[in-house]
Amino acid sequence: MATTLTKAGPAVEYAARLDHVSKSYPGPGGQQLVLDDISLDVAPGEFVTLLGASGCGKSTLLNLVAGLDRPSTGSIDTDGRPALMFQEHALFPWLTAGKNVELALRLRGVPKGDRRDKAESLLELVRLGGAYGKRVHELSGGMRQRVALARALAQESGLLLMDEPFAALDAITRDVLHDELTRVWTETGLSVLFVTHNVREAVRLAQRVVLLSSRPGKVAHEWTVDIPQPRRIEDAPVAELSLEITEALRGEIRRHGQH
Amino acid sequence: MASTETTRAPDTGSVEAGLDALETPHGARVPLRQTLVTKVLPPVTAVLVVLLVWQALVSFGIVSDPTKLPAPRAVWEAVQRDWLAGKLLGYIWTSVSRGLLGFGLALLIGTPLGLLVARVKFVRAAIGPILSGLQSLPSVAWVPPAVIWLGLNNSMMYAVILLGAVPSIANGLVSGIDQVPPLFLRAGRTMGAGGLRGVWHITLPAALPGYVAGMKQGWAFSWRSLMAAEIIASFPDLGVGLGQLLENGRNALDMAMVFEAILLILFVGIAVDLLIFSPLERWVLRSRGLLVKS
Numbered sequence: 001m002a003t004t005l006t007k008a009g010p011a012v013e014y015a016a017r018l019d020h021v022s023k024s025y026p027g028p029g030g031q032q033l034v035l036d037d038i039s040l041d042v043a044p045g046e047f048v049t050l051l052g053a054s055g056c057g058k059s060t061l062l063n064l065v066a067g068l069d070r071p072s073t074g075s076i077d078t079d080g081r082p083a084l085m086f087q088e089h090a091l092f093p094w095l096t097a098g099k100n101v102e103l104a105l106r107l108r109g110v111p112k113g114d115r116r117d118k119a120e121s122l123l124e125l126v127r128l129g130g131a132y133g134k135r136v137h138e139l140s141g142g143m144r145q146r147v148a149l150a151r152a153l154a155q156e157s158g159l160l161l162m163d164e165p166f167a168a169l170d171a172i173t174r175d176v177l178h179d180e181l182t183r184v185w186t187e188t189g190l191s192v193l194f195v196t197h198n199v200r201e202a203v204r205l206a207q208r209v210v211l212l213s214s215r216p217g218k219v220a221h222e223w224t225v226d227i228p229q230p231r232r233i234e235d236a237p238v239a240e241l242s243l244e245i246t247e248a249l250r251g252e253i254r255r256h257g258q259h
Numbered sequence: 260m261a262s263t264e265t266t267r268a269p270d271t272g273s274v275e276a277g278l279d280a281l282e283t284p285h286g287a288r289v290p291l292r293q294t295l296v297t298k299v300l301p302p303v304t305a306v307l308v309v310l311l312v313w314q315a316l317v318s319f320g321i322v323s324d325p326t327k328l329p330a331p332r333a334v335w336e337a338v339q340r341d342w343l344a345g346k347l348l349g350y351i352w353t354s355v356s357r358g359l360l361g362f363g364l365a366l367l368i369g370t371p372l373g374l375l376v377a378r379v380k381f382v383r384a385a386i387g388p389i390l391s392g393l394q395s396l397p398s399v400a401w402v403p404p405a406v407i408w409l410g411l412n413n414s415m416m417y418a419v420i421l422l423g424a425v426p427s428i429a430n431g432l433v434s435g436i437d438q439v440p441p442l443f444l445r446a447g448r449t450m451g452a453g454g455l456r457g458v459w460h461i462t463l464p465a466a467l468p469g470y471v472a473g474m475k476q477g478w479a480f481s482w483r484s485l486m487a488a489e490i491i492a493s494f495p496d497l498g499v500g501l502g503q504l505l506e507n508g509r510n511a512l513d514m515a516m517v518f519e520a521i522l523l524i525l526f527v528g529i530a531v532d533l534l535i536f537s538p539l540e541r542w543v544l545r546s547r548g549l550l551v552k553s
Contacts, residue, residue, distance in 0.1 A: 066449050067449075068445060068448060068449065081449070081451065082449070083449065083450075084445075084446070084449040086442065086445075086446070088442055090442050090443065090445070090446040092443065092446075092461070092464070092465070093546075093547040093548060093549075094464045094465065094467065094546065094547055095464075103450070103452075103460060104450050107450045107451040107452050107456070107460070108450075108451065127272060127275055127276070128279075135546060135547075135548060136547075136548065137547065137548020138283065138548070139283065140278070140279060140281075140282030140283055141282070142275075142278060142279070142282065143279055143282070143283070151450075155449075155450060155451075172278065173278060173282075176271060176274055176275050176278060179271040180271065180275070183271070
């Protein structure tokens, strides 16, 4: 199993390009550096996970890529507005599952007559064909995240950002959603930038795992994962690489205990 | 590992279908009998107890002066008399039409005002505290100045209703907007709903529960203000509403008529709430899963 340390080459095409991105916030005792000189490319159709302990600025980084915030220095280029999925489903409770998807279509300018069919086929894609008229509170946690995925896909953005989207789910549901996400990613050819603190999840899903160090967040290591999909989280190669990455992650964390 | 692909793909789908079925909450319908016993029986019992105590006070001569406390039967006869004379619905309609029209105007003014206060920092700092303070000012206080400014006419009534209801409606909307989870706004912005589109598609629907609560309180305040105005500023040319009926009863020392008017005022206030605002509120909350069936 090749788990060689690789450095991303100069990409001609990219779904997202982060070029020497830094971000600091005013804090007690001056500017607090949260992200330090991060350069990262996500190729079209690539699945990248960002991994790190607390304080690595994962969510800040996603906010920057999503365009919800601006970097202090450096630049971020994306192909259009990326779709964003959160740890909480963030579905609108005043709308049905189907109407949530339709709102994304509407805001993108899809004509009224096409929305219903498109929304239903997107729900089909996440295997929720019968859930169009369901209210958000009538769905289970896993179903809500799948509706949220359908809504994100409705934006037809080339890039999907995911901020620990499965962290709040139980292990069985999370496992099934890993399979689902891999299937949807394979079927749609989407680029995904997936943030997590779960090493096995990162290895289970990604083609490339990027480890961020903490305080400030900085790219520490990168691994290319060439275990063929579909993988399972219990597969030996997944476990093997997870162990290696966990060691590196612990090394990063350990540095903060020493002065 | 490629060989496993065919066996795994259908497996995931069926596991998922099973999970969905297991984890979907089931809401069973409450049987009608249980609704009657738990929801209808208690208030009916309470009303019957009040009537019995009232009747007992009169029957056993504890209060024997009918100008102080009329018998329930005398009040019922007063209602019946007005009904047979074809005046009862006229009294009710005079007040209800004023109340609802005034409330509608209050809605038209309170809604944009609430939006402004919620969204524009300067406006909030300038009039936000006054707006919440006005809620605790009894709207009866506005009757004397309104009479002086506008005279004894319908505009005076509407002015008093507006001063009573607009702050409630605006404040309801403001607190509704303040309680919109920031996550919804972020989700909206990533979907391209910023600015005015964000207000229309995200902020307003998300603020609806607070807005409806404000409307409900606004109606209660409209109705109270109107009754105060009708009682204090009764004038024959204005048409007899329920407030005037009460005042007429007092002038004629007709206690049955006074009780008739009080009961009708109470009845209309409750009826409008039960027929319009409570169902609206329940619908808003239930569709969001915010109403837990007890």
